[in-house]
Amino acid sequence: MEKVPPKLFHDFFRWFCHPELRDHIEGDLIELYREREKESGRSNADIKFIVDVMMLLRPGIIKPTEGYKNLNTHGMYKSYFKIGWRNLLKNKGLFAINVTGLAMGIATCLIIMLFVVDELSFDRYNEKANQIVRVILKGKVNGEIIKEAVTPAPVGPTLKAEFPEVVAATRLRREGSPKITYKNVTYRNNKVALVDPNFFEVFTLPFIQGNPKTALAEPHTIVITQDQAIKYFGDEDPINKLLDFNEPGEQYRVTGIIKDVPANSHFHFNLFVSLEGMAHAKEDNWLESNYYTYVVLAEGTNQAGLESKLPAIIKKYMGPQVARMGMTFEKFTESGNEIGLFIQPVTDIHLHSDTQHSDLEPGGDIKSVYIFAAVAVFMLLIACINFMNLSTAGATKRNKEIGVKKVLGTRRSQLVQQFLTESFISTAGAMILAAILVGISLPAFNQLSGKELVASFLFSPKVMTGLFLLAILITLLAGSYPAFFLSSVKPIAALKNKLTNGGQSKGIRSALVVFQFIISACLIFSMIIVNQQMSYIQDKEIGYDRDQLSVLRESWLLGKNEKAFMNQIMNDPRVESVTMSGFIPAGPTNMSMTGVYTGRQRESFRRTTLYDIDEQYIPTMGMKLLAGRNFSKDSGSDSSNVIINETAVKIFELGEDPVGKALTANTNNNGGTRSLTVIGVIKDFHFRSLHETIAPLIMLNNPSRGLIIRTKTKEMAGLLSSIEDKWKAFHVEEPFSYALLDELYNETYLAEQKMGNILKIFGALTIFVACLGLFGLVTFTAEQRIKEIGIRKVLGANVREIVSLLSRDLIILVAISFVVAFPFGSYLMDKWLQDFSYRIDIQWWVYALAGIATLVIAFLTMSFQTIKSALANPVESLRSE
Template sequence: MFKTNLKIAWRNIHKNKGMFAINIIGLSFGIATCLLISLFVFDELSYDRYNEKADRMVRVVFNATINGEQMKEAVTMAPVSAAFIEDIPEVLDGTRIDKLYNPKLTYNNTSYRNSKFAYVDPNFFEVFTLPIVKGDALTPLAKPNTIVITTKEAEKYFGNEDPIGKQLVLERNGDHRFTVTALIDEVPSNSHFHFNIFASTEGYAPAKSTSWTDSGFFNYLVLKEGTDLAAVQKKVPALIEKYMGPQIKTEIGISYAEFTSKNKVNLVLQPLTDIHLKSNFTATSQIEQGGDIKTVYIFTAIAIFMLLIACINFMNLSTASASKRAKEVGIRKVLGSTRKRLIIQFMVEAFMATVIAVVLAIGIFMIAFPIFNELAGERLNIAYLLKPQIILILVGFLIFIPFLAGGYPAFFLSSFKPIKAIKSKFSGSGNNNLRSGLVIFQFIISALLIVATLVVEQQMQFIQQKDLGYDKDQLLVLRDAYLLGNDIDALRNELLADARVSQITQSAYTPAGNSDVSMSGIFLNDQFLRRMFTYDIDDQYIPTMNMELVSGRNFSKDFGIEDDKVIINETARKALGFGNDAVGEVFVRDTNDGKKELTIIGVVKDFHFKSLKQEVEPLIMLNNPYGGLIVKVRSKDMSGLIEMANTTWLHYNAKEVFDYFILDDAFNETYVSERKMGYTLTLFAGLTIFVACLGLFGLVTYTAERRIKEIGIRKVLGSSVSQIVTLLSKEFLKLVMIAFIIAFPLAYYIMKNWLQDFAYRIDLSPWVFVSSALITMFIAFLTVGIKGIQAASVNPIKSLKTE
């Protein structure tokens, strides 16, 4: 019986090759898109789940509002983990990470940089599931100056030698010798950190700190199985008061109760598996830049909608062509076929179409996979296709799609009355409302995606064109120039002698890219005010960055060292409560050597030294230059200057690798996730429109065939091709217009919420929606018009011939 069903299905497919091709192409693109996005979503949701204790691990994050300053940071105080273990019974264990920036490591007189180095507690490998593959598997970090290293990193330093027992020298405030005690494999790609050297905190001075006011460590806790996280969180305020309260009294001079009457301080327990997608912290307070749960939600919705649109096409075209099969259904019923057998027949046809579509979808997936990786900046592997979840999805497609796409047509077609069907009295119009509704749904999704794509693109253009308060173009940053020691001035002079260079400043602080980050407590009238960001600069920083002084003057060698003078930005002036002319005003900064009084000599126009997702914050600029060089290039020959700087660098220090970045590129990288989202939205919006138009094309094809005699008569009576095209287009374009009425309010709500992530953003212009409408209408009209012109061009004699 099943064999007969397959034969009939194949004959029907062969008989209606055009409609079948439209169905299969749309369905295969929908499945391929769903596969691609499923891989992305599964990968994003899998972060940190490789840890055996992942479901009961948390990270402690700092969340506070102090004197109006919002503080949300992933780094917390050194003694936090120990305090939680001591005071809260539900906490079984805890461990810490302190990352080190760009360490210089030496082995056999050869120096290396760019290792990802972290200090971790001795129990780190008991908390995180990173199995030891060689060496001391029980206590690899129990002693001071011991390290665990990845096998790949070990090859870089030791080649084919056995790394166990070998020593690496860390040059940082003197030489520190670390002995390799164990090897691990690479940290899994779906981890929120990817260190390749783990050093013991035993003997590491910052790890012994008892301060509850200075942050610097990433603290992780392991909870007992079955622990209610909310219940543990309720115990945290008492713990903070116990340990932080006395230090607040000592440092600020007021009781903890007084302090918290005006301020809020909390340590929030963040589930480990939420870190990658739900960490809305400053980039500088995170180990690595994570993902965004909103992106996962958006892409999941696109995958579902894309599949639904493809299935809708199948339903639309199957039911629309019902009148063609009316006689077949009538005859088969007269010959004894039951409705159940007819339903099975139509479901078999849907199943066959789905199987063919899945095979084609896998082919499309294989072609599109590297393109998606490139556009979205992902690192997905083709082997992911063999993951159990993906195989399960493919099996689900084979079961779910035939029922979703073929179920309604099967029940609809099998319900025809045999007498009416044989007499061809069935018009197929009974399901017009459903078909219209499905077309509207398709174009609602299409319009939504077009609006989203246009808004993302406009926001990215706004970011590029916004006045940042400094000139990011033609700035070459030699961040590691400080490694030259006393030769840094010689390098500066040689660069200044080059005609391509206009100015140079020395500072470790840049508004974009790798930069030092410093904050200081600020006091006014003997009262703690708030923390403020600090920049250590020289007298050339402001002119090199082309910043604007709104009052006062710049630092100058003519006035000596000026280490008790400061330049502030406009936001700091407001935070300090000074008027428009703050020059000459005094405030106090907390330093490692105690409190120091500073006099304002200038106010610089606000500039964006953080992402445009955040408001400009108060900033003070100190005359204390250190770090690398920032070079303003007047020539377009940036590559030639970089080559010259590299040659000069090697002349002074052949042991260190020459490294640089261009500030404009670093600025663009800040918004790389938004750009990737824009690229992928454009791709999927195009695919969605394509699949929707395939369905529209099929429906117009059916309509034209059903009205072929009417078209012939109209032509004989003098109707032009344009009039006939208008006749065929009017019905469908009306549905597209209805889709706009529903889609645009939804798009406005969704994109307004997305823009809330940016402190500086565009306004949603009506032209975004007008443009989306014009694009969609043009594509729809083109789709309908092509088939309409073809139908209107048929010789009316052929149209009017008797069947």
């Protein structure tokens, strides 16, 4: 009977040892065991055997956990990645195009998503955001449409008193730009608001110091933001310190410090003065609107229901006061007039407000949000389509690989997994690249859009989950064709290369190309229209000459010396003329309006803009008098004479010869009037933005403060610094400041310009990505038809014929896309243009231009590849096989 080594350890060895090594090591062990057993006995041999087995327990000998004989599928997945990676490297160009295109698409989509989310987040920082509504005033008075964000002072308190569902009402009033002093620190601040004591219970603006409930309860108290606290008080404790308002000459005690107002708020004041104790806040005057009124509704209040009760309030409170103007409220409404209060959720203010110039800050535009969101979605779609297209195209070349695999017994599900893995590698790569692109380009985008977007939002769990799902979706979409169609092919057909150009997939690819170019053509078309409208605004005859005009709005600070300062400037030979007026047709300006009517028809008054000017104004601004005369130099003589614009002539029905006709203007709400005589008619000029039609305007000979200078030099810097020297000679605290009217004018359209620029960039990116796709596709087609091209060349085809052969199909597809693109594009652009009262018409040549541009871009993209294949030596393509 043979002696055998200890069974337990023997089995243990057999279990842990790598199968490839097992047999011969086992042989060695047994050989040694038997020798030792003979030499020094069994127990000694046993011990040595055990020691040997334990010493064999080391990494090189133990079988790998993965198993060496596919006991699980790790190895298979490893091979999917390996083969996938090698395949991608084999088609580097296609891979690069594919990943870059997708990454750009995703990056653009992410950036726009950040923008859109930010736009939609406005005022949602308020805890009661869903309950706060703003009360606005809308109506039609004697033909003039009125839309005001401001309401009369009593509206807030009245609503609170009348309706139980109104939990709280608070008001805010803008306070010009007072000069504020603490010790020897003086600043002019134009972000001062007067607010009701309960303001901070309505809006969630966290206090750093002070109590939100009581801070503004007493008169002459003020709550300031953190940055203002640092500005005025530095390290001192600001609480109970007094801030001096030099104008209007009051002192306010600091009772609270709040954090700076969030960027996504519809107001950004930094000083909040209590309205408590101010006489104008208590006035029961329903005919003057100065207060922004916010109301907190009880939860679950039906807003439409409340709105329907508001006309009764107007009738009850405003009615009697209207009657005092000489006309009963009934008669007022019967003659086609209407005036009403409406409510607007606070979260709608930023994007949906249509209260024109009375909003606290220029808001966003829901239309741009829609346009951008659409661009983002389309961009992503195009990128995904490209990705699918190119993956599909690339995969059809792998028939042979699939055939061989199938012959060797690969199951279909394994092929599906392999293609999906490859698709996943590219998608993951694109995702990472996209994240990098977002990081790099976000600062530039912020500059362009004037936002402060941060990428950290992208790392929130929600977005990350979304991105992950997107990656999976793209993987499935892009990988599905090769995964499910190609894997179903019979191996014999695959090996014979019988389906190199599956007709089915060609149809899908064509459809995808058409879709891409619908979007591209649409974008090119929109870009041309936006550009046209913007240059129309630039070049439009606006009724005055805005070049060479400088505005010194702050010259009123000189007080009595203003006239002397003006004369000094006038003596400069580089100055053509100077006018003293604070009424500027672009940018921030003095404003004044009053009801004006002809004859005795007081009730048919029309709210009319008043301009206080001097005799230099019209020549300095380069405006044109159509009839009558300018004011005379002697300011006293024309005190009741006015110059009116063409629109006013029409509105007041002054007929062919308005000069000498009389007008009456209200001077207050209690029936005070003054009569005016028309001495001149001025050509209409745009004194508001081109979004609005020109309104009636009356110019009075009444020099107001502020200077407008017409210069006749190109050396503006020199002139301005010499004016600055003169300014300093008057020893005013304020630094010299000026603005160029041309720049003020352009700033009015900043939002449109920003939108135009963003659209241009993303439009260009979208088209670029679409072209990448087209390029990839044509490369693929050329490669597939390489033999055909070779044979054709041998038979005498020239380069032009080959190029047209390769591009014809695709060019036809691009042309087909116009059929959908242009009607769609012109519909969208028409909507956009509706916002401008003065706008271009969409002309036929824009379609032609957009079409040709698209075709040229498509053709040039393809020509890289088509010409290359057409020039190739046929020997290269024909020598194999």
